[in-house]
Amino acid sequence: MAADRTSERKLDHVRICLNRDVQARQVSAGFGDVALVHRALSDIDLGRIDISCKLLGREASSPLVISSMTGGTEKAETINRTLAEVAEEMAVPISVGSMRAAIEESGLERTFKVVRECCSKAMVIANIGAVQLVSHGPSYGARAVEMIEADALAVHLNKLQEGVMVGGDTAFNGVSKAIAKLVEALDVPVIAKETGAGVSSEDARLLKSLGVKCIDVAGAGGTSFAGVEYFRAAERGSSMGQKISLDFWDWGIPTVASLAEVRSSVDLEVICSGGVRGGVDAAKALALGATCVGVALPLLRKAQAGPEAVRDWIRLFNEELKLSMFLSGASNLEEMRRCPVVVTGAVRDWLLSRGFDVDSYSRRKGA
Ligand SMILES: Cc1cc2nc3c(=O)[nH]c(=O)nc-3n(C[C@H](O)[C@H](O)[C@H](O)COP(=O)(O)O)c2cc1C
Incomplete structure (x- = not known):
């Protein structure tokens, strides 16, 4: 029953994300506040730029991860298969969506297993x-792996x-201890991942102390x-759910500010x-670490x-990344991470008021 509800909710998420505008409205991720410094003269051939990447010790053809989205329903299985086929062909890491439904109902496992297949x-x-994790302990994570x-x-x-969310699970007391126990129990690295509200420097330090190896700032x-839940609440006729979701639609730490906070505070991937x-x-994110x-x-x-549409998107992403690197004077990702970047506007204000040295990015000497 619980698994039914979980997979039903996951299906709602996919349907709403495909059909509605669920993106942030008032808050910007912040990439518009970041400028890479153009290099008119650098001894680099566009055709020889290397964008190969290593994430948690694994090689990838490009610094791109297909983020966690789905699983648990037939439609999700089709989406996962499409994404996974392209991930394998193009050597790009892929994450599955929350595996809760399949852990609770083994009949749904195939909708996730298709990715490994x-x-x-x-x-x-x-x-x-x-x-x-709090209620089920580390074996829950081991089961997913x-x-x-x-x-x-x-x-x-x-x-x-x-x-x-109406009826959401908000019993977060014990989350830190549960993550620490999980890290100890698993023999694969643990990534702490937000889902659209960002990670602060305070939480990054805490996550590092718990033993996580990587943070996905999301x-x-x-x-x-909150936008997705707004549409779910509307479909259920919950005016209170709608009002709350609307008021929190743009809640969170803008992506670029979160990235700078985390990278300035911990030495994690x-x-x-x-x-x-x-x-x-992506080039701007790499330059910020x-x-x-x-x-x-x-x-x-x-x-x-x-x-084919997924392949085309990734090809375009790779070409734009290479061109950004060519214009910034970086021939590989390590060099891109040393390029100067100028941070202005709302992200600059955010970082300055939080006590970060924003100008250290713009005064770098470059690759
Ligand atoms: C349809 C959909 C389902 C998602 N489900 C999950 C999930 O199960 N687990 C998770 O960690 N993140 C989930 N996310 C969040 C994404 O992984 C990502 O952090 C977030 O959408 C921000 O990236 P974007 O702006 O590129 O969409 C989901 C996102 C979408 C669009």
């Missing part, structure tokens, strides 16, 4: 909710979504889960996601259109 080389990342022979496990932190400015919409955004970027909504929409 398609991927013998591409990195596969499992996904569970932190709040479920085992189900898809995952290379890493993402534990999602989704207080905003659970908080605005900041505000891309898909808004960082996935930058939440409103990343192309290769230029990201290991790679994660993309959800645009790839969900392309997956609906079929594998």
